Amino acid sequence: MMSLPELFREESEVLTRSQAVAAQSTLSAGDYRDALLLLSRDYQRLMRETYRMISRSDRAERELNRANEQLQQLAQALEYKASHDPLTAVWNRGAIIQRISQTLQHGAAALIILDIDHFKKINDEHGHPMGDRVICALVARIQAHCPEAASIGRIGGEEFTVLLPHYRLADAVIVAGAIHASLNAAPLAVLPGQLVTASLGVSYGKPGSGFDALYSNADAALYDAKNHGRNRVFFR
Known part of the structure; x- marks a missing residue:
């Protein structure tokens, strides 16, 4: 399992560079603009990846709910078969x-x-x-x-x-x-x-x-x- 720093390595690098740029007062407007564009692109990428993760999580949750429903139905069916006569459907x-x-x-x-x-x-x-x-x-x-x-x-x-x-x-x-x-x-x-x-x-x-x-x-x-x-x- 990946650690938190490993999981957000690219984001951490962009954030570190942006903080370094922000700490300097002698850079040109173009330098600041480039740093802001880089931060913006990385933020957009992070939003896309977050959306994909949420979508996968929602899909996994739906699949898990379906699996739970199927298990409940199977358990009910097994309980019914264990307690009822297969020919007449009355209690066995x-x-x-x-x-x-x-x-x-x-x-x-x-x-x-x-x-x-x-x-x-x-x-x-x-x-x-x-x-x-x-x-x-x-x-x-x-x-x-x-x-x-x-x-x-x-x-x-x-x-x-x-x-x-x-x-x-x-x-x-x-x-x-x-x-x-x-x-x-x-x-x-x-x-x-x-x-x-x-x-x-x-x-x-x-x-x-x-x-x-x-x-x-x-x-x-x-x-x-x-x-x-x-x-x-x-x-x-």
């Missing part, structure tokens, strides 16, 4: 478990677990691409019947959770019933020839309780629904 398993645990630390919550009935048969008869479309359409149907405060997560292939912060068990059962009724009211648009139904289990967790107990109770209720013929809502 790890993220929804974390949200459930954090919610229970601050208050009560209800949980719905939903499992698509006979999903393997859909894949076998219509192919996996259709199975993916069914999953996405079903998630959209769930979202349409959930309150704004709900968080939907994908726990497994065709298994989903709906976290309902500060909901009582009875109110969560009403939400689960609305989802269940919607699935039985009309086929999904992607598979109009048949109903796609689901079994649902509902549970309630007190403030300070853990994820494991809340999930286990909802999961047990889900298996009650399956053992009683599927396509129904049970709670514990």
Whole structure:
């Protein structure tokens, strides 16, 4: 890195010569004029170089700002990918478990677990691409019947959770019933020839309780629904 004297060596030389001329009282007017012209030319050169330096600095600042924006966008994209299911765009398993645990630390919550009935048969008869479309359409149907405060997560292939912060068990059962009724009211648009139904289990967790107990109770209720013929809502 250049030192300050090295950086302004030419300017220092011109300034020294100008000061030497100014210190003399016996020079002719032409000598003083030449010294002033030399100082003026050097000042103009310094102005041009300063302008170029400022322009480069402004350009570097703009490039740095763009780079920072790109880094922020990349960080947001990575955070989104790390917490969301790539097919349905709802919370993935790890993220929804974390949200459930954090919610229970601050208050009560209800949980719905939903499992698509006979999903393997859909894949076998219509192919996996259709199975993916069914999953996405079903998630959209769930979202349409959930309150704004709900968080939907994908726990497994065709298994989903709906976290309902500060909901009582009875109110969560009403939400689960609305989802269940919607699935039985009309086929999904992607598979109009048949109903796609689901079994649902509902549970309630007190403030300070853990994820494991809340999930286990909802999961047990889900298996009650399956053992009683599927396509129904049970709670514990």
